[in-house]
Amino acid sequence: MQRLFKIKNIRGIVNFIKHNAQCLNSSFFYIIDNPLRYIFFIIPLSICFFLVLVSYNSQKIIENNFKDSRERIIIFLKNNVSPKDINTIESELVNKFNIISFKYFSEEESLELYKKINEKNDITKNLDYNPLPKTIIIKKNIKDSDADSLSNFLENNRFVDYFNSNIIYLKRIFYFKDILLNLLLFSIFFFLFILIIFINYYTKIEISSNKNKISILYILGARNSYIRREYIYLPILSGLICCLIGFIFYKFFYYFFTILLNEILTSFEISSSLLSISFVEGTLSSLLVIIIFAIISIFTINSYINKTLDL
Amino acid sequence: MISFNNICKIYSKNKIFYNANFSIKKGDFVFLTGESGSGKTTFMRLLSGLEKPDKGSIIVNDADITKFNKKELSDYRRKIGIIMQNNIFIENETVSYNISLPLLLEGESQVSEKIEAILDLVNLDKKIYNSIKSLAAGERQRVAIARAIIDSPDIILADEPTNNLDQKLSEAVMKMLIQLSKYGTTVIVTTHELSLAKKLKQNILSINNAEII
Numbered sequence: 001m002q003r004l005f006k007i008k009n010i011r012g013i014v015n016f017i018k019h020n021a022q023c024l025n026s027s028f029f030y031i032i033d034n035p036l037r038y039i040f041f042i043i044p045l046s047i048c049f050f051l052v053l054v055s056y057n058s059q060k061i062i063e064n065n066f067k068d069s070r071e072r073i074i075i076f077l078k079n080n081v082s083p084k085d086i087n088t089i090e091s092e093l094v095n096k097f098n099i100i101s102f103k104y105f106s107e108e109e110s111l112e113l114y115k116k117i118n119e120k121n122d123i124t125k126n127l128d129y130n131p132l133p134k135t136i137i138i139k140k141n142i143k144d145s146d147a148d149s150l151s152n153f154l155e156n157n158r159f160v161d162y163f164n165s166n167i168i169y170l171k172r173i174f175y176f177k178d179i180l181l182n183l184l185l186f187s188i189f190f191f192l193f194i195l196i197i198f199i200n201y202y203t204k205i206e207i208s209s210n211k212n213k214i215s216i217l218y219i220l221g222a223r224n225s226y227i228r229r230e231y232i233y234l235p236i237l238s239g240l241i242c243c244l245i246g247f248i249f250y251k252f253f254y255y256f257f258t259i260l261l262n263e264i265l266t267s268f269e270i271s272s273s274l275l276s277i278s279f280v281e282g283t284l285s286s287l288l289v290i291i292i293f294a295i296i297s298i299f300t301i302n303s304y305i306n307k308t309l310d311l
Numbered sequence: 312m313i314s315f316n317n318i319c320k321i322y323s324k325n326k327i328f329y330n331a332n333f334s335i336k337k338g339d340f341v342f343l344t345g346e347s348g349s350g351k352t353t354f355m356r357l358l359s360g361l362e363k364p365d366k367g368s369i370i371v372n373d374a375d376i377t378k379f380n381k382k383e384l385s386d387y388r389r390k391i392g393i394i395m396q397n398n399i400f401i402e403n404e405t406v407s408y409n410i411s412l413p414l415l416l417e418g419e420s421q422v423s424e425k426i427e428a429i430l431d432l433v434n435l436d437k438k439i440y441n442s443i444k445s446l447a448a449g450e451r452q453r454v455a456i457a458r459a460i461i462d463s464p465d466i467i468l469a470d471e472p473t474n475n476l477d478q479k480l481s482e483a484v485m486k487m488l489i490q491l492s493k494y495g496t497t498v499i500v501t502t503h504e505l506s507l508a509k510k511l512k513q514n515i516l517s518i519n520n521a522e523i524i
């Protein structure tokens with residue numbers, strides 16, 4: 001009896017695999033034979049997937065290049081500032097504001113620093129005097145909300161000649177990052193919206209054109225999962241094609257985008273690393289898309305099958 | 312054994328069955344007669360698990376099918392052969408494919424041999440690769456019969472199986488079903504042709520005033 005059960009079980013597994021293979025095969029050739037029928041479904045979803053990849057990747061590049069960014073303020077001091085005054089400025093800055101680092105450079109040290117930074121374009125070598133004043137470089141967290149009061153403090157300080165901060169540049173970058181995040185969220189929601197509409201539409205067409213077959217299979221004792229299997233592979237395969245097309249679009253875009261961006265960054269002498277989406281990220285996102293396709297399809301197919309069978 | 316115990320089925324105040332009882336033994340052949348709208352089709356739908364009664368139990372081989380879940384109902388329906396009044400087919404497929412569906416669901420091997428044998432039995436061996444669309448009403452009915460009996464079911468439920476058949480073919484189909492019952496298959500046939508049922512000298516049940524007599 002136990003042996004009979006085992007044989008029946010094995011036969012069930014073989015049938016399950018066989019039926020899945022048949023359904024996959026017929027769905028694949030159905031798409032191949034009717035490409036125009038699915039093009040209106042695949043292209044918008046591929047574009048959405050492409051947008052998701054691009055906005056995610058841009059976010060990733062910004063995150064990677066600016067994750068440890070801190071506001072850097074260069075303060076040029078007046079000529080008559082004494083070491084005692086510098087100590088006063090330091091103690092005031094450290095006590096009043098959230099300063100991460102404070103560095104003082106004398107005129108000579110400032111010149112050294114300038115030469116080190118502007119190795120290729122050192123305009124001071126043509127001068128017979130040191131144009132640089134005493135300098136202080138301070139670093140502070142971007143998120144601290146005392147930027148305005150610091151700016152007021154420096155403007156009204158009698159030892160400060162001029163100061164310059166990179167906060168506006170950083171704020172623009174982070175504003176751009178926020179726009180990309182919104183684009184990413186919009187792309188995801190738009191993707192899901194189109195997905196639900198198209199899966200609903202195509203499932204409705206497929207199921208209503210196979211109404212008789214579904215009813216017969218149900219009467220003959222087919223389980224819901226068996227009936228559903230015939231329709232589930234079509235959206236899953238479409239999802240896979242969407243991911244592939246979206247990924248190819250993205251690769252082309254990334255290739256041309258990095259060439260262009262590298263040119264711009266090199267001309268501004270900005271060093272940055274332009275990361276692309278890794279194979280693991282690509283595979284995981286495709287898997288996620290396919291799982292979403294499958295879940296939405298299962299719900300839609302179930303609801304239409306139940307409607308067809310009037311359950 | 313099949314038994315209906317105090318079955319009630321009411322469609323918007325229309326009593327189809329009210330405390331209906333009946334039982335038949337394994338291998339019995341039974342005609343179920345009744346006026347049009349008396350509940351013959353509902354009887355078949357209840358017995359095949361396509362509908363549930365409002366009250367009562369339906370016992371088939373010691374199991375109450377009204378308490379079956381979806382999975383158990385599917386398994387149960389695979390063990391019975393159903394011939395519906397308005398048989399439906401996959402119209403753009405062949406006779407062979409339509410008949411093979413119960414075997415495909417069971418994952419049976421030797422499908423083609425069984426199809427050939429069964430088509431020979433219902434006299435449709437020459438139409439094996441014809442499309443269902445191209446068949447006449449009588450031929451379609453025979454395909455439905457072939458589909459119901461191909462997997463050697465324990466029970467055959469035939470709802471007006473001779474509807475589109477001439478007198479000669481009707482008798483031949485009935486004799487075939489009677490023959491199957493002799494091999495242990497329980498056969499329940501609904502018909503409005505009382506004369507044919509009487510001629511074949513089999514058990515006759517009738518539905519009258521929401522009861523099975």
